[in-house]
Amino acid sequence: MSSIRREEHIDAAVSQHRLSRRAAENFAYRDVWGPREKSMANPWSPENPDGTIILRLAENSLLHDEMGQLIKEQITVLPLSHLTYSTGPRGSRRLRRAAAAFLNEEFHSRKTITQDNILITPGLASAIDALTWAICNDGDGILVPQPYYNGFDFDTLNRSNGRVIGVKYEGVEGFSDLDDLFSPDVNRRALEVALREARKKGITIRALLISNPHNPLGRCYPPETLLEFASFCGRNKLHFISDEIYAKSVFPNIAMPTPTPFVSTLALDLRNVIEPNLIHVLYGASKDFCANGLRLGLVCTNNEGLIGAMSSISMFSWSPHVLQDVWAAMLEDKPKLEDFMFRKCELMAENYHIATSFFRERGISYYEMNAGLFIWVDLRHLLIPKSLRQQADYRELRTTSPDASIYRQREQVFADICAQNGLMIAPGSIYAAEEFGWFRLTFTVGKNALEEGLKRLEKSLSAAETDMQC
Numbered sequence: 001m002s003s004i005r006r007e008e009h010i011d012a013a014v015s016q017h018r019l020s021r022r023a024a025e026n027f028a029y030r031d032v033w034g035p036r037e038k039s040m041a042n043p044w045s046p047e048n049p050d051g052t053i054i055l056r057l058a059e060n061s062l063l064h065d066e067m068g069q070l071i072k073e074q075i076t077v078l079p080l081s082h083l084t085y086s087t088g089p090r091g092s093r094r095l096r097r098a099a100a101a102f103l104n105e106e107f108h109s110r111k112t113i114t115q116d117n118i119l120i121t122p123g124l125a126s127a128i129d130a131l132t133w134a135i136c137n138d139g140d141g142i143l144v145p146q147p148y149y150n151g152f153d154f155d156t157l158n159r160s161n162g163r164v165i166g167v168k169y170e171g172v173e174g175f176s177d178l179d180d181l182f183s184p185d186v187n188r189r190a191l192e193v194a195l196r197e198a199r200k201k202g203i204t205i206r207a208l209l210i211s212n213p214h215n216p217l218g219r220c221y222p223p224e225t226l227l228e229f230a231s232f233c234g235r236n237k238l239h240f241i242s243d244e245i246y247a248k249s250v251f252p253n254i255a256m257p258t259p260t261p262f263v264s265t266l267a268l269d270l271r272n273v274i275e276p277n278l279i280h281v282l283y284g285a286s287k288d289f290c291a292n293g294l295r296l297g298l299v300c301t302n303n304e305g306l307i308g309a310m311s312s313i314s315m316f317s318w319s320p321h322v323l324q325d326v327w328a329a330m331l332e333d334k335p336k337l338e339d340f341m342f343r344k345c346e347l348m349a350e351n352y353h354i355a356t357s358f359f360r361e362r363g364i365s366y367y368e369m370n371a372g373l374f375i376w377v378d379l380r381h382l383l384i385p386k387s388l389r390q391q392a393d394y395r396e397l398r399t400t401s402p403d404a405s406i407y408r409q410r411e412q413v414f415a416d417i418c419a420q421n422g423l424m425i426a427p428g429s430i431y432a433a434e435e436f437g438w439f440r441l442t443f444t445v446g447k448n449a450l451e452e453g454l455k456r457l458e459k460s461l462s463a464a465e466t467d468m469q470c
Helices: 003-017 021-029 033-040 064-074 093-106 124-135 151-157 178-182 184-200 223-236 304-314 321-332 334-361 404-420 447-467
Strands: 118-121 141-145 163-167 205-211 239-243 279-284 297-301 365-367 374-378 438-442
Touching (some): 003 021, 064 334, 093 118, 118 304, 124 205, 151 163, 184 205, 297 304
Parallel strands (some): 141 163
Antiparallel strands (some): 118 297
């Protein structure tokens, strides 16, 4: 859409709805959840067989019943703590203490974390929004390696008016396939190029934001690459933000006999590499605790000024302390927590086997993973006519191709075919993939829902082989 047409739409929204210009722009172009509400409100279940199978969103529902029971058991209303303003919007002291102890033990923090290093937020979207507001001026950029979780775009932009600057890898020395996205040398080169190009465009870069384990690729960064990220930020006086929300969603995958284990940024020796007040780690209850709807997250930082700045606006997004203390109780009960995580990862491995068996039986490639809730599935062949597939090397599917708009449209066509069959999956282009034809598919729904979703995917694949040929 042309910039003129975009401005006309915003002007119309301002006039029709009597909105501020920023609100009109968000209404017209940034309201993600409004359009989703219809399909999200009709999820599939055995009792609702015509509902939508949602394999698009990163949700783990494998232990929903168990999590629901845990919440019921742990809710205890303490009037003095829960029916007053209590300790305020930085978070309940109980949760901050429990979270600090959890990060010290489970993330193997080199420096002892205390409750004063923790600020509680209603989910990590809120945490990233607050961080962006605190470190960026309007229009400043945050570097994020591609492909990346698409929510980062909204989290940084919609209210705080920062922007994601994607770190591209195509053309970088040493890059040839997805494995290279985890290489320290390739990342160093890619980051330097991205920073240089941003500065040429007059964009001030304030931070580097990564997801570890990676979303959407489902693998962990090795320590040497994390060290490279920190070194880059240290050299350039940038904030280093590590989103570690999938830290306890690492499961065994027999196809990866020697996988890279999860290592937190907190566990690294970064002395003489980067100033301690530039390192910030994010964590939350949504993914590892099968509780997206609980809306609880945290920022862990040594930067007192940053916590104070975020605290100044956190009264506008304040999680109830009664819910915070429910999460605290779970973190405090180590035996039960260990059992929960072990069982969850067992179920994840089982579902991963179901999904990947489906792909292997049909000759569909995918990127092996062992962390996170989704599979990066290779459906590039669908975008190429059958008559040309033998000689195709997929170079034309790169986002730099002259025909990029055609392939972007074809990718969306397949997502639409799936939607017509009652299945939501996510096209790779929304994650800023540098090649069209990849899709992110969540496998951590209930087993019955996964099996029904795969049946609908097979129906969609058959339809695409007919409908998408040209």
